[in-house]
Amino acid sequence: MLRKSGAIALPRVQLLKKLLSNSLHDENLRQLLQELQPQQRLVNILFDEVKLTETLRYSGGHVVGYAQNRSGDAEVLATHALVIEVAKYILRIHPVAKLNSGQLKGILLEAHAAVSNAGGTTISCICDNCNTNVSVYAKLGGAGRGFIDILNSHAFLVYDYVHLFKNIRNNWITVPHKELAFTKDGKSHIARWKDIEALYIEDRKNGIRLTKITYTAVYPKPLQRQSVPFVCQIFNDKTVAALSTLKYMLSISEGTIIFVKLITDWFHMMNVKDREVFGQARQRSAGNFYIDVVDIKAAAETKNLRALLKYDSTPQPHSDVPCTCSIHIEEDQFDITILETEDLVQSNDTIKHKVIFIAGYLERKFRTNISTAEAEDDANNLTDSEFLTNLNRGGLTVPLISTVHFVHFVHSAYKLFVNCNLHCCRAHLSQALSRIDSAMSIIQGACVTLSNILLKSLVLDNSDKERQFGCLRRKEKLSSQN
Structure with missing residues (x-):
C-alpha cells in the first residue's frame, strides 16, 4: 500500500532482498571494521546456543532445519542454533544438535580466523559455563589464559559475567558451612552466608526495609538460583550499607562486607547495555521463544544490515548460500x-x-x-x-x-x-x-x-x-x- 501510493520513495524489493541475503558475508564484516577506529577493532567473540523448535522450513530455495554438525545416514533436526557475534555483528549461525567440544573448538577457531582476515583482533571469547563450553575451554588452554596461535594472536577465555554473577552466589550457598575464603590486597578474608541470613532476619522485623533482600533471595530453590534479580538483591549497594551499619549489632564479619562490596562494584562495571546480547539472540523483538532457524537468520540479517547502514556501508552482492546437495537424477x-x-x-x-x-x-x-x-x-x-x-x-x-x-x-x-x-x-x-x-x-x-x-x-x-x-x-x- 505505502509503496504503491508513491508518498515515500522506497528502494526496490529486489535491492532490499539482495542487501539482506548478503549481510552475513565475511566481506561485510571487513567493511564494518574498516569504518571503526583501530582501538574499536579489538573485538570479543560471543557465542551462545539458542533453543530452536525442531522443524524444517523451506526458505530461499533451500530446506533448512537440519543439524550441520551431525554426520551419518540419518538426518537429525537441529535442536539449537550456535550464534557467534563480534562487534555487534552476527558472524555465524550454525544449526546444531548435541554439539560436542571438539566440533565447537573447530567452529571457534574458524570464527577467529574470519575476524583476523577481516582486519579485527580477537581479545576474548565469552560464553556461559555449560559443560560443553567448559570442556572446549579446557582444550584451548583453560579459562582466563591465551589459547589461539592463529596469525600470532592470543585471546582470553572468559565466561559470560551474568552467569559468573549467579555462580558466585550459588557457590557461596553450596560450599561447606556456606563460607567462602578469598584474598584481597594480600589479606585473607572469609565471607559468611550466615551474616546475610542474620541481616535478612533483622531487616524483616519492621515493615520498612533497609535492603531489597527477600526470603527467596536468601533461601532460593534450585530453579530460583538461576534468577539474576534474586542475586542482585544480595549484591546491592543497600545491602553493603546495611551490613556496614549493623556490623557490630549483628557481629557481621569484615570479610562478608568486603566480599559483597567487591562483587557489587564489579557487577556495576560489567552491567552495561551489551548484557542483553544473549537475550536478543534467544528472542526477537516480539518475545517469541518458539523460534526456528529461519527466524534466527532473519533476525541476524536485519541486525547486520542495520549495523552496516549505520556507517553507510553497502553489503557486497556476491555471497552465495553454500550448497551441500547430493541428489542426482538420471x-x-x-x-x-x-x-x-x-x-x-x-x-x-x-x-x-x-x-x-x-x-x-x-x-x-x-x-x-x-x-x-x-x-x-x-x-x-x-x-x-x-x-x-x-x-x-x-x-x-x-x-x-x-x-x-x-x-x-x-x-x-x-x-x-x-x-x-x-x-x-x-x-x-x-x-x-x-x-x-x-x-x-x-x-x-x-x-x-x-x-x-x-x-x-x-x-x-x-x-x-x-x-x-x-x-x-x-x-x-x-x-x-x-
Whole structure:
C-alpha cells in the first residue's frame, strides 16, 4: 500500500532482498571494521546456543532445519542454533544438535580466523559455563589464559559475567558451612552466608526495609538460583550499607562486607547495555521463544544490515548460500515407463490424483512453451481424474499423458532419494530435472515450479511427523508420571 501510493520513495524489493541475503558475508564484516577506529577493532567473540523448535522450513530455495554438525545416514533436526557475534555483528549461525567440544573448538577457531582476515583482533571469547563450553575451554588452554596461535594472536577465555554473577552466589550457598575464603590486597578474608541470613532476619522485623533482600533471595530453590534479580538483591549497594551499619549489632564479619562490596562494584562495571546480547539472540523483538532457524537468520540479517547502514556501508552482492546437495537424477536409474504411468491413471491409487493435478498445474502455467508438434502428438492423450473434475470450477487444465509421465517419474525418483536422506535445494533439483527427456523438462520455469512443490511437500510431511511424535512423547511422559 505505502509503496504503491508513491508518498515515500522506497528502494526496490529486489535491492532490499539482495542487501539482506548478503549481510552475513565475511566481506561485510571487513567493511564494518574498516569504518571503526583501530582501538574499536579489538573485538570479543560471543557465542551462545539458542533453543530452536525442531522443524524444517523451506526458505530461499533451500530446506533448512537440519543439524550441520551431525554426520551419518540419518538426518537429525537441529535442536539449537550456535550464534557467534563480534562487534555487534552476527558472524555465524550454525544449526546444531548435541554439539560436542571438539566440533565447537573447530567452529571457534574458524570464527577467529574470519575476524583476523577481516582486519579485527580477537581479545576474548565469552560464553556461559555449560559443560560443553567448559570442556572446549579446557582444550584451548583453560579459562582466563591465551589459547589461539592463529596469525600470532592470543585471546582470553572468559565466561559470560551474568552467569559468573549467579555462580558466585550459588557457590557461596553450596560450599561447606556456606563460607567462602578469598584474598584481597594480600589479606585473607572469609565471607559468611550466615551474616546475610542474620541481616535478612533483622531487616524483616519492621515493615520498612533497609535492603531489597527477600526470603527467596536468601533461601532460593534450585530453579530460583538461576534468577539474576534474586542475586542482585544480595549484591546491592543497600545491602553493603546495611551490613556496614549493623556490623557490630549483628557481629557481621569484615570479610562478608568486603566480599559483597567487591562483587557489587564489579557487577556495576560489567552491567552495561551489551548484557542483553544473549537475550536478543534467544528472542526477537516480539518475545517469541518458539523460534526456528529461519527466524534466527532473519533476525541476524536485519541486525547486520542495520549495523552496516549505520556507517553507510553497502553489503557486497556476491555471497552465495553454500550448497551441500547430493541428489542426482538420471533416467536410466529408474524404470518408470509410459505404460506404467498409463496403468497408474487407470488405477484407484490416490497418488494418481496428485500426479495428474500437479501435471495439470504445470500445463496451465507453461503449455504455451510446449512446441506445437509435441502438443499435437499428445492431443488425443489428455488425462483426467475424478479429483480434478470435482475441484475444477473453470481454469484447471486437463494434462497430457506425457506431462503426467514426467511428474510420475520425478515423484518416484524424488521419493526414493528422500528415503535415502539425501540433501537437495531448488537450484540443484531443478537442474537435475532439466536433464530428463521430456517436453516439460526443457522449460526452466516448470522445473523450478515442480522443485518448489516437492520440497514444500517434504517440509510439510516432516512437520506433521514431528508434531505426531511430539504428542506421543508428551503422552508417554504423562503416563509415566501417573
